[in-house]
Amino acid sequence: MQIKISNSLKGFLLALTSLFAVSNVYIFSKAALQEVHYIQFGFWWFAFALIWITLYLVYKKSFYIFKEIPRKLYIVLVILALLDILDTYFFFKAIHTIPNPSVVAFISNISPAFIIIASILYFKERFNIWESVGIVLALLGAFVISYKGNDTLQNMFVDGTQYVLMMAVTTTIITLIIKKNIQKVSPIVLVVNRTFFLFLFFVVSVLIFDESLNISHGAMQNIVIGSLLGPFLAAVSGYLALQYIPISQKAIFDSTRGLIVLIGAYLYFGKFPEPIAIIGGLISIVGVLFIAFGKHILNKKA
Numbered sequence: 001m002q003i004k005i006s007n008s009l010k011g012f013l014l015a016l017t018s019l020f021a022v023s024n025v026y027i028f029s030k031a032a033l034q035e036v037h038y039i040q041f042g043f044w045w046f047a048f049a050l051i052w053i054t055l056y057l058v059y060k061k062s063f064y065i066f067k068e069i070p071r072k073l074y075i076v077l078v079i080l081a082l083l084d085i086l087d088t089y090f091f092f093k094a095i096h097t098i099p100n101p102s103v104v105a106f107i108s109n110i111s112p113a114f115i116i117i118a119s120i121l122y123f124k125e126r127f128n129i130w131e132s133v134g135i136v137l138a139l140l141g142a143f144v145i146s147y148k149g150n151d152t153l154q155n156m157f158v159d160g161t162q163y164v165l166m167m168a169v170t171t172t173i174i175t176l177i178i179k180k181n182i183q184k185v186s187p188i189v190l191v192v193n194r195t196f197f198l199f200l201f202f203v204v205s206v207l208i209f210d211e212s213l214n215i216s217h218g219a220m221q222n223i224v225i226g227s228l229l230g231p232f233l234a235a236v237s238g239y240l241a242l243q244y245i246p247i248s249q250k251a252i253f254d255s256t257r258g259l260i261v262l263i264g265a266y267l268y269f270g271k272f273p274e275p276i277a278i279i280g281g282l283i284s285i286v287g288v289l290f291i292a293f294g295k296h297i298l299n300k301k302a
Contacts, residue, residue: 130294141284
């Protein structure tokens, strides 16, 4: 007897897979970056990611998708790759700088707020009171998490917060470019484009800075597992999930990432964030839920 799975259930399972995969990226990348230089880490991380993606393309016999890319989008893909390099640098720099990776995950909940604000300004999109409240809560949550209470602006926030903010900006720009220019390109093309150029960037960095590629067995193990979960599994399952469920529903899954990272960080590193960081994280989660719920209302009215 063949069991039929509805599209909504497929989307749910794919979004859940993406959520757990990307949450573990915070853990394994933090573990690896404690042992190796950023350039060593990036080289091996994206080298293995490229291997996993190539194996996936061979298995799915999907190389034909690259022939379907319109020539006019080549420059767009290059721009996206350059922005992805910045975005990835800020992400792993934040992971390396902020002691607990769950704090990074919680602060990252400001990204949906930034994307909504940018969409309103750039695309003149409508928004409602739910989204407005969500934006305020997401920003408030990030402030509560990162605020240290010092008088000077330089020491007011947790070190590393600046990288999360810059990552949110680059993520927003990437989202706007994809939304405006790339509707007919397979999501897998975006994954390959990002991974290939990031690997190329780190190859050049190794050559320029003459960085050794010898790393410990433990670091390599964390990188292998993390690269399988992040650049490959999380990206592929995340893009595929959007074929079955609206982006607002996926945002609900993504908003809880900080809680999963919090549990993982405690089990793996024995680290637990300050209570105020957890409170701020919960506020930011509620903010993203408001944004997602507001977007769902707008979609139903459209």
